[in-house]
Amino acid sequence: MIQLRHLRLRSFTATRAFGADIPFEAGLNVVQAPNTSGKSTCLQAIIYALGLERSLGPQLTVPLPYAMREQIHQFKEDPYDLVLQSYVELEIANAQGEIVVLHRDVVGDKSTKLIQTWNGPSLSSEIPRGEQRDYFVLDGGSATNESGFHAFLAQFLDWDLPIVARYDGTECPLYLEAIFPMLFVEQKRGWSSIQGPFPTFLRIQDVARRVMEFLLDLETAKNRRRRAELRAAISELLGRWSDRRKGMEEAAARVGRIRGLAVQPSAEFAAAPTLDLQLYYEGEWTRLADVLQIATGRVAELEASQVETVEQAAPDIQARVTDLRSQLDALSAVLEAVRGEYGAETQDNAALEERVAALETDLKRNQDAQRLQRLGSELGRAASEHVCPTCHQGVSNELLPTVDSVGMALDENITFLKSQLELYRSALLNSRERLQEIAARYRGSERDLQDKQQQLRVLRQELTRPSASPSRAAIEEIVRLQAFIDRLESIDGLANSLLDELREIASEWALATSNLRKLPADELTVADKRKIEHLQSAIRRHLERYGFRSFQPGEISLSYDNFRPLVLRNDKGETVEKEINFEMSASDAIRLKWAYYLSCMELMRDFSVNHPGLTIFDEPGQQEVESSSLFEFLRSASQSAQNGQQVLVSTSETYEAVSATLGDSANIVSFPGFILQPIETGSAS
Known part of the structure; x- marks a missing residue:
């Protein structure tokens, strides 16, 4: 779980410092301000502070407006001042109560790929900053290296990110940039689809399904991961078998050859291992045990003979x-x-x-x-x-x-x-x-x-x-035969030792293969389907509250393939699921997006999921959706964000209307004009 506690924006010119401080609380937080005043700046600054701008697209440009990058003024009629330095700071907390302040420059001496962190609530409480640690983002290794910020953030969230397949056949972690489009709906592209939109440049196969499987903590994803682990273990055992088999062949090559040893392990070999070591003896291939018996018998015969x-x-x-x-x-x-x-x-x-x-x-x-x-x-x-x-x-x-x-x-x-x-x-x-x-x-x-x-x-x-x-000749033959016997017995002992190792490998292989075959197919389990059905029911309840009209809310279902919403239709007397496509109005698409995202977060109350309990909506009043629906959405959001969960919403609706709708059930942060305003120098740090 993650909770945002405080956001700080600072932009410096040659003569003045501009800034904003926005405190956040658990539950619903509403940033209210007129259009073009900087609401999106605040929400995108959160994404920027988390180093997740590539969840919005592959570009490496700073996703913040000119007031944080180039020029700024206090009022529309004022001339612009050149921005010389600017930064974003964000205070976050996790389920264990750990609090960290993040600092990332927008304009300044430090690279935008550097994120600095301090322990402790120095933004919300104005206490001295704790221990500092620096990380990098937007470079290779940021998701896996010790100094990579996203590796730190995943650990902070207590997330064990799964390894997923890419289109080029390689594997990679399920990057945070792929997950956060299901937690943050930005104003420009975020409302264009019910899920996501997910970044395709990461080249992750079935990215929508992988993200939803992770957020909902579905057993099918765990089974897929277990399947991959077992396959890796089987591959390692096959490699060990090959090495030991080669060792066995090399040992046998000192005196002869080996027969009957399979190229790969088998359950039969694990149960009853057999080995046939052979020597080329007196013109034909003979089993080592038989040669030992012959040589031993010859020694006994010589010892009993009377020559000299x-x-x-x-x-x-x-x-x-x-x-x-x-x-x-x-x-x-x-x-x-x-x-x-x-x-x-x-x-x-x-x-x-x-x-x-x-x-x-x-x-x-x-x-x-x-x-x-x-x-x-x-x-x-x-x-x-x-x-x-x-x-x-x-x-x-x-x-x-x-x-x-x-x-x-x-x-x-x-x-x-x-x-x-x-x-x-x-x-x-x-x-x-x-x-x-x-x-x-x-x-x-x-x-x-x-x-x-x-x-x-x-x-x-x-x-x-x-x-x-016996005479000397007989003795010499006895000695030679005895050395030969000793050598054969040494090879036989080595073979028996390797045989024990091969049997152990075959037993482990058989167990891993059996466990692999016992795993269910790559389909949803009964527990998974229960989660999806619960999510589906929650979406329908939300749609009823929002005045969804393109279909009956009860006709909306979720695909078991990628968890996208479908519509149930009667086709020749049979109920079938169809893609919604263009049959839904633009305003109802917005309502469905509200319902989908809030329902995913609400699933935390009844099930074990990986959802971090945070959802952000930038200007949810899209497509001229009716104010009554929007206010009902805000009321639903205030109810959805319970037990430490958090919803952030920006809106240009009037403060009076928002306040009348929500009362004390939300933290409303209102700005009458531009959010970035001049501040005194002492408050700039």
Whole structure:
């Protein structure tokens, strides 16, 4: 929820200061003034302060009249004075009671892309301003970056903006500029359609449906988002499966091949995983388990054979034992050295990764601070005091060297950080290559050590055997076969480990796929339809009050496709829904717009929705709608804006008529002439 509390406009010439202060309250607020006096200026200033002018169109021009941009005078017959500086300030509050003052220059030294904020009610209470924070708008990242104002505003509203599809196939957040045409009806284009009009330049697919789904907090939108999340999870699991499958194939390639492992996971594999590792053995492909059985049987056969006695081979065996001991000592020393080298390089690699991550964070913050400084923010000067200009924490001299020119400090920091990033990324790449090389050396040395340990073990055992033990040739074959067996068992163990991972991936894939299929189709749920029916009933009630005559109010329904109003008609004995098109009078189109927007806000009372509880109408008395209908609309607006909700209306109806209609049920701010009037210098700040 958002509530507007106070609006301040200031426009300065060489000799005078012009301005207006408009307090707002919960409920209905009416800005009353004659035509061409500045009512639209006030309401559009709200949109400008919120950085939402692109909700009115793709142009980047300031949507405020010449009195805030070029020239101004007090009375129509007075000569104009040139505007040298002007700004807009707006005080807002959210459902948590947080209050923030927004400041945005119109004409001045600071860029119009800079929005400055202060905590606390300094406009409505005239208390000293609290902590300052600056943001940027109308640039890439303003909806997602830490220093982007719309990212801040969405968080302030407690909105978790959905990710939506664009026409070019990419995705983006549902930008605030797309949502606010359903909250603010501006005078020029706002009355041209019942919904919106929505900005098409954002290229969001089905933008009307996406906005309404979000504001009404429909389950179908949540299901669509859940569907996207599950599809992303399935895609990630397929990637993991592919990686593990590749690892399995590489492990099998050391001795043979693998068969029976599917390209993609399946529920069958999750329930009963099977794997077929094969070796090309004696001219044909044979299962690894069968080869292990054959090799083991051969070793047993050799050990049982009688070829040459141990007594005859003892001198040679003793010599080999001595040689193996020497080799083992050398290999052990090599392994210890490689192990230490690997540990040291691992620590260096971790330190380099931390350094690169820290440099990337510092670079991004300095770039954001540079952007704010270029827009006119003075917060970037903290850099000269060795304080981060974005998080306000201390920064070492290495990243923020002291310089005389503050304007150059950030530029030099960014250049230095980029050079450091390039250096450390190169060092990190070299470190990773060294780690791979050391790991390969370690594995080779360890394999040699294990092989020689096995040989030594067999020879020692042989020296303790009876004299009728097998000869040296038999022993060598036994040793070779034993090494072969060990290698096969190692590959088999790795395969079993990967098999466990593949089974886990397949189980997660099956669960995600099942949850995806359980989601309902991209249609309204029963709860969604209940909301739409409630909204439809509210619209009909409003239309009855406003004197809607083009159709019977009970004939108006809402499309389940895009939630636009339809008319129920009898076609050959059947009731069908048809587009309203041009069958409705211009004044009734205005009445329908009133009913639609107020009913959307009223839905907050009975349902959980994302509507912020604010609706703004600029000159609702369009198309020469009867005053009786307009006053009935104002009475309805005062009743609709309850429980902290807020409606803002500008009108040129006389103060007497508005006051007689609303009495004490609204906050009426009346201006007899131009809203921007000369103010004393002490009141200009």
